[in-house]
Amino acid sequence: MSSELAIRVDRLSKCYQIYDRPQDRLKQSLWRGRRQFFHEFWAMHDVSFQVARGETVGIIGRNGSGKSTLLQMICATLTPTAGEIAITGRVAALLELGAGFNPEFTGRENARMNAALLGLTPAEIDARIPSILAFADIGEFVDQPVKTYSSGMFVRLAFAVIAHVDADILIVDEALAVGDGFFTQKCMRFLRQFRETGTLLFVSHDTSAVLNLCDRAIWLERGALRLEGPAKAVCEAYLADISDQQRRELGVSSITAPTPEPNVAEPPRLPVVDQRLATLDQSRFRNDIEIFSFQPDAASHGSGGARVLDVELQDARGAPLSWAVGGHAVQLAIQVEALIDMARVIVGFFVKDRLGQLLFGDNTFLTRTENPLAVGAGERFEARFGFNLPILPPGEYSVDIGVAEGTQAEHVHHCWAHDALLFRAHTSSVTTGLVGIPMTSIALERIGRDRPSAS
């Protein structure tokens, strides 16, 4: 195989023998192939593709399309019925919860055992175990048998191990989603860093995760390769296919958007009040967002000239919120301590989703261009941003806070606190797209016919 290739999959097929009743399996072994008591199910059929060294490839497809089957064969935990796989490099995989873990052993013992299986020498394991356990961050559970672990703890430990074994090829299933928001973001940061040098196969139902991470995507359908190519084109085709199918199921033919009228009146501007909020807020689709308290020990970088003291989401009158409702007015209040004299302070924030994709944010620069804020070392100051929360799809979100000095174009970062505040949206009327925007108006009216009917 060319040294530029990390993975070559050639005409791969997997057939399962399905027995309708347990006794049929017994009969099959007694008859030794002279009669057939099973029927065949081809979970993968004639799939071929190549992954170049250093590529990041997303595998997408509906439930049961063969994603796990394919990856298990690549990891050699499942034997193909036909076809070949050639791999160049050390493979580490996170495919199934708890796979490769002995339930009776502690987390520490399992981490050592897995690291050894993945090729680390005892000396390398000794050197890396503190960092593995720090990454997993499961506290005293590390010395408990893993049979007592929650699924989130399993993922943390398994991911921590694969992140420390110098793999050339990483294979990760969306098992990641089991972790909490902070951990998922930590994993995504690691994966982004890993893809600079390594080869990554990433399986997910979530096309935004694939778009975010992958150069290329492979779409599997009923065990066959339906499409491969640039991640954007493949994900778009996949989503279009899903919506076509939904339309067919609903019995709706394709919908063409009407051409807008040329002189439509300007929509009303502020105040932004979504007319539907009152109704939505009475329903189970109300966008309930749980706000977790400020994380003072959140990881941060920067020159160290400032320190974030507190971050709060407040209601429009300044009362702290532990729950917020999407679409409603809130304030984000950020308190900072200057550790050095600062002449032109800028404070900003970014809200990110569980994959670390930046959703929205803002900063104080334009508000204070004319009279920049100057503070002395030891002084405290507060930035406040008032806005209508977007409607957030269910999931976890976090807020990064930045404190800088200078101008928008040229500045010194004194502090960038990652994941200083965490939210969780529980229920939502929005399920697609990154966020829902509160609408100022929505109309649907009859406007006549193409041709007046003859009377």
Ligand SMILES: Nc1ncnc2c1ncn2[C@@H]1O[C@H](COP(=O)(O)OP(=O)(O)OP(=O)(O)O)[C@@H](O)[C@H]1O
């Ligand atoms: N051990 C097995 N015996 C019989 N059929 C199996 C076995 N394992 C998987 N299958 C079948 O093979 C097909 C592909 O399964 P696979 O788990 O690879 O799909 P997937 O794309 O990973 O699905 P999901 O997104 O739900 O995880 C499915 O129809 C599944 O029922």
